Amino acid sequence: MKKHIYFILFITCLFILVSCNQQKAEWQGTIEEKDDVTIVKNPKEPLYNGDVFTLDEELIIGDAEGSEEYMFSRISDIDVDNDEKIYVLDSRESHIKVFDKDGSYVTVIGRKGQGPGEIQRAGNFSITPNNEILINDSSARSLHYFSLNGEYIKSTLLINKSMFTRPQANSQNNIVASYVVMDNVVISHLKLFGPDLKEKLTIFSYELAKYPVINPYFPQCYWQISRDDNIIWGCADKYEIQFLNPDGILFLKILKEYDPIKVTEEEKGKWVKSNWGEQGVPSDVKVSWNDNQNAFMYLSIDESGRIFTRTYEKSYDEVGYYYDVFDSEGKYIAKIPLKIRPLIWKKGKLYTIEEDDDGYQLVKRYKVTWNY
Numbered sequence: 001m002k003k004h005i006y007f008i009l010f011i012t013c014l015f016i017l018v019s020c021n022q023q024k025a026e027w028q029g030t031i032e033e034k035d036d037v038t039i040v041k042n043p044k045e046p047l048y049n050g051d052v053f054t055l056d057e058e059l060i061i062g063d064a065e066g067s068e069e070y071m072f073s074r075i076s077d078i079d080v081d082n083d084e085k086i087y088v089l090d091s092r093e094s095h096i097k098v099f100d101k102d103g104s105y106v107t108v109i110g111r112k113g114q115g116p117g118e119i120q121r122a123g124n125f126s127i128t129p130n131n132e133i134l135i136n137d138s139s140a141r142s143l144h145y146f147s148l149n150g151e152y153i154k155s156t157l158l159i160n161k162s163m164f165t166r167p168q169a170n171s172q173n174n175i176v177a178s179y180v181v182m183d184n185v186v187i188s189h190l191k192l193f194g195p196d197l198k199e200k201l202t203i204f205s206y207e208l209a210k211y212p213v214i215n216p217y218f219p220q221c222y223w224q225i226s227r228d229d230n231i232i233w234g235c236a237d238k239y240e241i242q243f244l245n246p247d248g249i250l251f252l253k254i255l256k257e258y259d260p261i262k263v264t265e266e267e268k269g270k271w272v273k274s275n276w277g278e279q280g281v282p283s284d285v286k287v288s289w290n291d292n293q294n295a296f297m298y299l300s301i302d303e304s305g306r307i308f309t310r311t312y313e314k315s316y317d318e319v320g321y322y323y324d325v326f327d328s329e330g331k332y333i334a335k336i337p338l339k340i341r342p343l344i345w346k347k348g349k350l351y352t353i354e355e356d357d358d359g360y361q362l363v364k365r366y367k368v369t370w371n372y
Helices: 002-023 265-279
Strands: 030-034 037-042 053-061 075-080 086-090 095-099 105-109 122-127 132-137 142-147 152-157 162-169 175-181 185-193 199-210 221-225 231-235 240-244 250-256 297-301 307-314 321-326 332-338 344-346 349-355 361-370
Touching: 075 122, 075 344, 075 349, 075 361, 086 122, 086 361, 122 162, 132 162, 162 221, 175 221, 185 221, 199 221, 199 231, 221 297, 231 297
Parallel strands: 037 250
Antiparallel strands: 030 037, 053 361, 075 086, 086 095, 095 105, 122 132, 132 142, 142 152, 162 175, 175 185, 185 199, 221 231, 231 240, 240 250, 297 307, 307 321, 321 332, 344 349, 349 361
């Protein structure tokens, strides 16, 4: 009997030892300096394996029936302030609903219209480091500014800037955003603007389309501004994430090896049907297909400086996708399955926009736990 107990203890200790060794595995990448730029090269496999990340759902906001204060027509964006108040942009209603950290309704900001303090149709917004609400009103071709308590501050016209996308402000009120120049060749420009929207720096430009040729899987740019005003961005034609200081000077590159995911015939068929229906591609249009999906999709940063990018590899349950996680130094540390897109990381919480079984949109908050 004692031998049996000793054997069980031995196996248990061995399992713990092996698990610890896996968690303490050495990072297999390299770091080099070139022309004052740190280049971090990551392997295909992350530093940590296993369940290093868990989410516990703790709050749901949204009600398909009941009080109108908790009902949404179309949620297009969310953000969270330092008091953990939750701001929800309803693009169809052209306003932002505000909820406290317990999910109770507080107020509504903005209303539909074309006058001062009114919104025509906004696709996205953000809370700036100076605690102002920056709303991108694409229909009015304007940026609107409100205080956190809902007072209208000002609007700035977006002159000669089509498809102005996801403006984000730093502590100096400079703005990073993209816009599109449309001609025979459609080009997207990612730029740094001053507070007056005068262009300070072109970060990157790339071709979206050249009529009559269309590339359904053209690479897109993704960007974020960190807590210390650094610009973090990447264009998904390759697995490379760049860090610029607030003046736009490159100081860090993160690279990662990866296995490209093929574009399937099923995916091609779905894309054609969603754009032109059963009749298929028009005779005056030529579709140029990529062999592979882009290197990654989306880019988000939590308050510890971790960077998250979505891959095209489906998770084990075929519901979501795997996300690559890099630490603040650029090392590839984890590969986590998520069925939801992470939008806002705040004080150890993750905020998302999701749908229930009937397709009704909800805002959810999760407690985040890291196990490494």
